Amino acid sequence: METAQNTNNLYSSGSTGMDVELIANLYRQMYRIRRFEEEAARAYTERKIGGFLHLYIGQEAVAVGTMSVLNEEDYVMTAYRCHGHYLAKGGSAREGMAELFGKSTGCAKGRGGSMHFYDVEKRFMGGWGIVGAQIPVAAGLAFAQKYKQEEGITVAFLGDGAVNIGPFHEGMSLAALWKLPIVIVIENNGFAMGTPLEKTAPVDDLSIRALGYPMARDTVDGHDVFAVRSAIHTAARRAREQSLPTLIECKTYRYRGHSMADPAKYRTKDDVQEWKDRDPILVMGEKLENLGSGDLKKQIDEEIENEIQDAVKFAHDSPFPELDTATDYCMKD
Amino acid sequence: MSEAREISIRDALNEAMSEEMRTDENIFLMGEEVGSYNGAYKCSRGMLDEFGAKRVIDTPIAENGFAGIGVGAAMAGLRPIIEFMTFNFSLIAIDQVINSAAKGRLMSGGALECPIVFRGPSGATFQVGAQHTNSFDGIYANTPGLKVIAPSTPHDMKGLLKSAIRDDNPVVFFESELTYSLKGHVPEEEYVIPIGEAEVKREGTDITLITWSKNYFLTEKVANALAEKGISAEIVDLRTLRPFDKETVLNSVAKTHRAVVIQEMYEIASYGSYIAHVIQSEIFDELDAPVGLVSSLEVPMPYSKVLEPVILPSVERCVAKVMKTLEGAL
Numbered sequence: 001m002e003t004a005q006n007t008n009n010l011y012s013s014g015s016t017g018m019d020v021e022l023i024a025n026l027y028r029q030m031y032r033i034r035r036f037e038e039e040a041a042r043a044y045t046e047r048k049i050g051g052f053l054h055l056y057i058g059q060e061a062v063a064v065g066t067m068s069v070l071n072e073e074d075y076v077m078t079a080y081r082c083h084g085h086y087l088a089k090g091g092s093a094r095e096g097m098a099e100l101f102g103k104s105t106g107c108a109k110g111r112g113g114s115m116h117f118y119d120v121e122k123r124f125m126g127g128w129g130i131v132g133a134q135i136p137v138a139a140g141l142a143f144a145q146k147y148k149q150e151e152g153i154t155v156a157f158l159g160d161g162a163v164n165i166g167p168f169h170e171g172m173s174l175a176a177l178w179k180l181p182i183v184i185v186i187e188n189n190g191f192a193m194g195t196p197l198e199k200t201a202p203v204d205d206l207s208i209r210a211l212g213y214p215m216a217r218d219t220v221d222g223h224d225v226f227a228v229r230s231a232i233h234t235a236a237r238r239a240r241e242q243s244l245p246t247l248i249e250c251k252t253y254r255y256r257g258h259s260m261a262d263p264a265k266y267r268t269k270d271d272v273q274e275w276k277d278r279d280p281i282l283v284m285g286e287k288l289e290n291l292g293s294g295d296l297k298k299q300i301d302e303e304i305e306n307e308i309q310d311a312v313k314f315a316h317d318s319p320f321p322e323l324d325t326a327t328d329y330c331m332k333d
Numbered sequence: 334m335s336e337a338r339e340i341s342i343r344d345a346l347n348e349a350m351s352e353e354m355r356t357d358e359n360i361f362l363m364g365e366e367v368g369s370y371n372g373a374y375k376c377s378r379g380m381l382d383e384f385g386a387k388r389v390i391d392t393p394i395a396e397n398g399f400a401g402i403g404v405g406a407a408m409a410g411l412r413p414i415i416e417f418m419t420f421n422f423s424l425i426a427i428d429q430v431i432n433s434a435a436k437g438r439l440m441s442g443g444a445l446e447c448p449i450v451f452r453g454p455s456g457a458t459f460q461v462g463a464q465h466t467n468s469f470d471g472i473y474a475n476t477p478g479l480k481v482i483a484p485s486t487p488h489d490m491k492g493l494l495k496s497a498i499r500d501d502n503p504v505v506f507f508e509s510e511l512t513y514s515l516k517g518h519v520p521e522e523e524y525v526i527p528i529g530e531a532e533v534k535r536e537g538t539d540i541t542l543i544t545w546s547k548n549y550f551l552t553e554k555v556a557n558a559l560a561e562k563g564i565s566a567e568i569v570d571l572r573t574l575r576p577f578d579k580e581t582v583l584n585s586v587a588k589t590h591r592a593v594v595i596q597e598m599y600e601i602a603s604y605g606s607y608i609a610h611v612i613q614s615e616i617f618d619e620l621d622a623p624v625g626l627v628s629s630l631e632v633p634m635p636y637s638k639v640l641e642p643v644i645l646p647s648v649e650r651c652v653a654k655v656m657k658t659l660e661g662a663l
Binding site: 075077106107108109110111112116118119120121125126127128129130133135136137138139140141142143144145147148166167170171173174177327328329330331332 | 359392393397398400402404405406407408409411428429432437440441442443445446477478480501502
């Protein structure tokens with residue numbers, strides 16, 4: 001069993017701290033998600049986006065750390081807080097923003113919305129809204145990879161709020177029984193909507209849920225992008241080389257409410273500040289500056305700003321779906 | 334020679350699955366007891382031996398889990414057949430059927446495909462009590478994104494299951510414990526029956542009886558009883574519930590001018606109510622009487638053998654409904 005204490009040092013911040021290219025890339029990916037969502041939040045308050053908007057702000061190191069060790073042929077599936085995973089797996093900011101605006105140019109042609117982002121070509125398989133139900137479906141992707149003897153593996157994300165529902169356990173049980181090449185990543189942000197973890201689970205480390213199936217497990221600091229990389233790297237190798245599943249818990253935090261409708265009164269400003277003080281984007285940005293790459297950071301910031309502003313403009317200028325297409329995409333002819 | 338061949342529904346289903354699996358490596362069968370036990374109702378007899386454990390897969394009792402795995406496998410390019418031991422247990426998995434399988438394509442703007450078949454027995458059998466007796470026709474038929482098939486005869490079962498397996502959409506396929514042993518003509522030669530086509534199984538002139546699934550056999554008895562009274566009933570066997578073959582139903586009713594729907598569902602919010610609505614809204618002027626509806630009584634199924642027949646549609650109740658519909662015409 002892997003634990004946070006014996007993670008592979010190759011991927012920890014200690015030994016790879018000097019790799020500017022890697023740090024710059026991780027910084028870029030995380031900052032891209034952050035800026036995308038800040039602009040989404042603004043557009044939401046301007047009523048350009050409707051329905052639910054669950055922001056990933058604060059949790060970026062989990063998606064980015066994970067995707068940074070995955071390959072193109074690997075599948076990724078997640079729950080409804082899906083913008084970050086979509087972007088980190090290579091999804092277009094333009095199409096993502098257009099989806100939020102409900103436009104025909106969106107990544108789901110305006111049919112999905114915030115909770116249902118897809119980029120099937122990039123093997124980002126959504127964006128699912130029923131808590132825990134995506135775990136068996138993701139196990140099915142891994143099942144198909146094994147059945148077809150493909151190279152890839154599957155990574156499935158869920159929140160801490162999903163560790164008590166049946167389908168999560170059925171998916172875990174079958175993944176272990178059939179030795180599926182899957183990494184299941186719990187993003188423990190401390191709250192199932194507004195209910196704190198101590199009221200929903202009698203354990204501190206949620207990866208302990210792996211023990212009964214059994215499967216390998218790990219619990220890591222989800223604010224440490226290198227720790228996430230290391231854990232996922234080890235688990236992904238286990239999936240690729242031995243076709244075995246792993247459950248990984250990343251302890252993280254969302255700075256915003258559960259959705260835009262949630263003022264998050266169930267926690268204090270100090271609680272949030274504690275996590276913001278070691279914000280992974282802040283940390284990676286400082287690391288770049290300390291390595292004498294302040295100019296590179298500025299350049300990245302500018303590039304991301306341009307990309308996101310362009311995405312907002314694209315979303316704004318794009319057409320809504322034609323009304324006579326309202327029932328399209330339901331069935332295949 | 335093949336004209337004379339009569340086989341059971343369980344063998345017809347077995348042939349449909351086996352023939353398709355021989356042509357496409359991506360098709361597999363998954364469910365409780367489908368492998369070494371040869372199927373709870375023996376529909377998969379011999380299939381583990383022929384196709385091996387990779388493609389005929391026994392599961393733990395975890396309907397949501399294995400239905401979800403089927404959905405994911407379908408989205409990754411395989412063509413799963415998921416067997417529910419009964420559709421009563423599909424309630425554990427209904428989230429995967431409705432929220433995952435049926436909605437994935439729309440939610441992804443057409444990018445995700447889910448060619449999967451969920452099959453198994455549905456509806457009443459004998460004295461298995463409330464939790465093992467339920468018709469789920471309406472729940473699934475009320476779900477855009479699904480095709481829903483409910484055949485009656487061995488011939489239709491085989492031809493439609495083959496079409497279901499070849500379809501690129503998620504399909505719910507209803508069978509019945511009561512008719513697995515029922516035998517009928519099934520040609521040796523390869524054939525398929527298109528999804529969405531009802532069949533006039535008996536021609537008549539006085540009234541159209543519309544039904545599906547195993548209640549087709551009840552409806553034949555009803556038509557025989559009516560024949561003894563000198564009433565000529567036409568039977569439309571829907572075979573597919575979604576999409577609905579409106580044309581065949583309306584053509585028949587336009588000819589007979591009267592219709593009774595015979596269903597095992599409860600009446601409130603039922604599929605039969607929908608059929609009655611379509612008939613009345615589209616060819617009201619052709620009707621000589623309101624469309625009749627025979628359904629199960631509004632109660633979970635009690636156990637006792639004397640109560641069950643009271644709840645379910647019976648020949649007597651159906652004949653009485655037909656006579657009421659024909660009032661003034663005789």
